[in-house]
Amino acid sequence: MKAPTPSLPQASWGRGMATASLPRPWWGRVGVGAFAALLLTIFLVLPASAADLPQWPKARGEACIEASATMRRDHPDMLKHQRDDTLRLGIRGAKASLKECVACHATGSAEGKAVPVNDPGQFCQSCHEYAAVKPDCFECHATTPKAPVKEAAR
Amino acid sequence: MSSSTTTYTQVRPYTRGWLALMASLSAVIVVALGAVLHMEHQGHWVTGMTNQVVWGMPHVFAVFLIVAASGALNVASIGSVFGRREYQPLGRLSALLAVALLAGGLAVLVLDLGRPDRLFVAMTHFNFKSIFAWNVILYSGFMAVVAVYLWTMLDWQAKRFYKPAALAAFVWRLVLTTGTGCIFGFLAAREAYGAAVMAPLFIAMSFAYGLAVFIIVLSVSFKMTRRPMGDELPARLVRLLGLFVAANLYFTALHHVTQLYFAGRGGVEAFILFKGGIHTTLFWVGQVGLGGILPLVIAYGGCGHAARKRAMMASILVVLGGLAQVWVIIIGGQAWPLDLFPGMKASSTFADGHVHDYAPSAWETMLGLGGIAIALVITVVGVSALRLLPAHLGETTNSGCRHN
Amino acid sequence: MTDLSRRQVILASGAVLIAAPAPFADAAAREAGKPASAAQRWGLLIDTAKCDAQCTVCVDACKAEMGLSGHDRPLTDAQYIRKVNLHDPATGAAHSLPVMCQHCAKPACVDVCPTGASMKRADGIVLVDRHICIGCRYCMMACPYKARSFAHEEQSGQQPHLPRGKGTVEACTLCVHRVDEGRPPACVEACAAKAKGAMLFGDLADPKSEIAQRVAREATTRIRADLGLEPAIRYQGI
Numbered sequence: 001m002k003a004p005t006p007s008l009p010q011a012s013w014g015r016g017m018a019t020a021s022l023p024r025p026w027w028g029r030v031g032v033g034a035f036a037a038l039l040l041t042i043f044l045v046l047p048a049s050a051a052d053l054p055q056w057p058k059a060r061g062e063a064c065i066e067a068s069a070t071m072r073r074d075h076p077d078m079l080k081h082q083r084d085d086t087l088r089l090g091i092r093g094a095k096a097s098l099k100e101c102v103a104c105h106a107t108g109s110a111e112g113k114a115v116p117v118n119d120p121g122q123f124c125q126s127c128h129e130y131a132a133v134k135p136d137c138f139e140c141h142a143t144t145p146k147a148p149v150k151e152a153a154r
Numbered sequence: 155m156s157s158s159t160t161t162y163t164q165v166r167p168y169t170r171g172w173l174a175l176m177a178s179l180s181a182v183i184v185v186a187l188g189a190v191l192h193m194e195h196q197g198h199w200v201t202g203m204t205n206q207v208v209w210g211m212p213h214v215f216a217v218f219l220i221v222a223a224s225g226a227l228n229v230a231s232i233g234s235v236f237g238r239r240e241y242q243p244l245g246r247l248s249a250l251l252a253v254a255l256l257a258g259g260l261a262v263l264v265l266d267l268g269r270p271d272r273l274f275v276a277m278t279h280f281n282f283k284s285i286f287a288w289n290v291i292l293y294s295g296f297m298a299v300v301a302v303y304l305w306t307m308l309d310w311q312a313k314r315f316y317k318p319a320a321l322a323a324f325v326w327r328l329v330l331t332t333g334t335g336c337i338f339g340f341l342a343a344r345e346a347y348g349a350a351v352m353a354p355l356f357i358a359m360s361f362a363y364g365l366a367v368f369i370i371v372l373s374v375s376f377k378m379t380r381r382p383m384g385d386e387l388p389a390r391l392v393r394l395l396g397l398f399v400a401a402n403l404y405f406t407a408l409h410h411v412t413q414l415y416f417a418g419r420g421g422v423e424a425f426i427l428f429k430g431g432i433h434t435t436l437f438w439v440g441q442v443g444l445g446g447i448l449p450l451v452i453a454y455g456g457c458g459h460a461a462r463k464r465a466m467m468a469s470i471l472v473v474l475g476g477l478a479q480v481w482v483i484i485i486g487g488q489a490w491p492l493d494l495f496p497g498m499k500a501s502s503t504f505a506d507g508h509v510h511d512y513a514p515s516a517w518e519t520m521l522g523l524g525g526i527a528i529a530l531v532i533t534v535v536g537v538s539a540l541r542l543l544p545a546h547l548g549e550t551t552n553s554g555c556r557h558n
Numbered sequence: 559m560t561d562l563s564r565r566q567v568i569l570a571s572g573a574v575l576i577a578a579p580a581p582f583a584d585a586a587a588r589e590a591g592k593p594a595s596a597a598q599r600w601g602l603l604i605d606t607a608k609c610d611a612q613c614t615v616c617v618d619a620c621k622a623e624m625g626l627s628g629h630d631r632p633l634t635d636a637q638y639i640r641k642v643n644l645h646d647p648a649t650g651a652a653h654s655l656p657v658m659c660q661h662c663a664k665p666a667c668v669d670v671c672p673t674g675a676s677m678k679r680a681d682g683i684v685l686v687d688r689h690i691c692i693g694c695r696y697c698m699m700a701c702p703y704k705a706r707s708f709a710h711e712e713q714s715g716q717q718p719h720l721p722r723g724k725g726t727v728e729a730c731t732l733c734v735h736r737v738d739e740g741r742p743p744a745c746v747e748a749c750a751a752k753a754k755g756a757m758l759f760g761d762l763a764d765p766k767s768e769i770a771q772r773v774a775r776e777a778t779t780r781i782r783a784d785l786g787l788e789p790a791i792r793y794q795g796i
Contacts (some may be wrong), residue, residue: 205698206704
């Protein structure tokens, strides 16, 4: 690539700095090694500070709709498939229903108030915190079986 | 590559001026991102947008940038599709600016969404009856088409693709701007909008805004890098700008006069033209005055200044007038209430029956300015990384260059 | 695998109970597992002569049913149904009527939604699929009836039958959760129970339904009928 030959002093700055001319200080390699050591230490130590295995309060129903292993693996697909069937096609009464999950798995506090199912230590959050996945569901879906009917402000 | 008569050179980065410019633009972007975080975290109640005026300041900036983007490409098209040699050296910068402005506008649009985290959903679920969905495809495709077009301008080995790429880019941008105009034109529900003239109006707007922004960027970049620019080119550009401004005024007049003929639309027209407060002021003083009549006077030599200064003044006025025009279209059009019961006075707890107020919050304005900053950052990086800016734009470019 | 789950037993008995004649609905609950059918077109008939200007029973019932807790911000708070008070300056006449999503047969909001989140179900109910709504508000620009609201803040205390969340658009669902169980919308039920019974709900496509018979023999109008969107909500007295 031939460099252009303009008559103006600042119009071209040549081919760019060749990497061979970059300075290489003696502490370069030591720094890289120290960084690698730091990373290794972090990766070895991290598992010790991992979250405990998921624990959550007992559910209300007799049994879940599927075995635990199946639920753990397939619940995202079950919910995602069912949401379109329910909402867009109007198919009700399906086996996989987020509303029913909440109805079974939500607990009550000591005073008898319903505890949101995605609170820390509750059903959804305990597994998701362990797996470091933040589900989007409860931005919209109710977190308790029957939300208190609030008086409207107007 | 360099042609025998047009030399393109990179702008030298990391100089004091370059760093100062990038630092200030980056600061604007950081502030804008902070505003986005606040709006997204709190929800849109912190903005001035309501259930009545659902599109606000961010959309004013976004639509302006998007419309200007397609118009900025016009300069390159004049050189390539229409074969005008005087414009050919400007083609590369024109293409870069088109992409930069579009990126800035789209960034503002996406960051204002209620669920910007669902951008991936927007890119994978298309309702092809929606002009909005078509716009998503047109905008992304525009980036690709202009990238190819720029490549054919840079790489002499791609010379045989130059004319097809130029034509494709020109047609694409017309379709894109038509699509943007139809976002409003297809809305039968709103008296200020549902009209076929919105599409050509937007095309005329794009010609004017795009050229104005191009002139500003060209002039400022040449000044900052101390490249000489003759008087012939700015004189041409400002006269062309005058022509585009006249076209914009024509379609605006056509739109409003037609609306005035429909008895039922008398209300919304009286609102925009006489009784709308800020909207009326922005229409007459901003859109028609600053963005229309004054640039026309300047373009055709009404004031005695040199061509370059006239071009700059006219362009700044067109940009200001353009922002006013987009405000009047988007916000003025929403401020006028929907007429569910013609002839009746309506009132309700859901803001029926009266003009809707809109007061932009600082967050929205910051986001809009952030979009401009994004566009400018991309432009600065582009002209520094690639050889896009002509070394000089004096008389010598007239003898033609290799891209005929 | 062959045991019925407790849920299924409850649902089946519920369906049996609901299928028994109910005071309002011509329709029984739809069977579990069956999709909504285009053979039905749900609609409302509203006799505005029975609407008092001060009466907001339908609005209050909707807010309670849908969990629409206001935030004391009337410009941005969601409202699915509202009472519009009209006054004719030419004659001095005044009347009042409830306006909600009109569940058009050719909805403008469905046409303009870029992702297809705004949708019309087979039986005519227009809904927002908030799983794919990106919150662009174009449907709010397009709706001729100003029926839609945008969720401007984080929502909590949702009703289990109506998920709603920040950043998505929402509107009257014609109480689709009730309709699928064979019950009328909350506004209709409340009007009949606590006000003058101005609202009638039913299947416009079923010639034997009360609503179909009434709209066949009485004059009714639709708001902004000239737009050709064919709303399912019919009014008398406007």
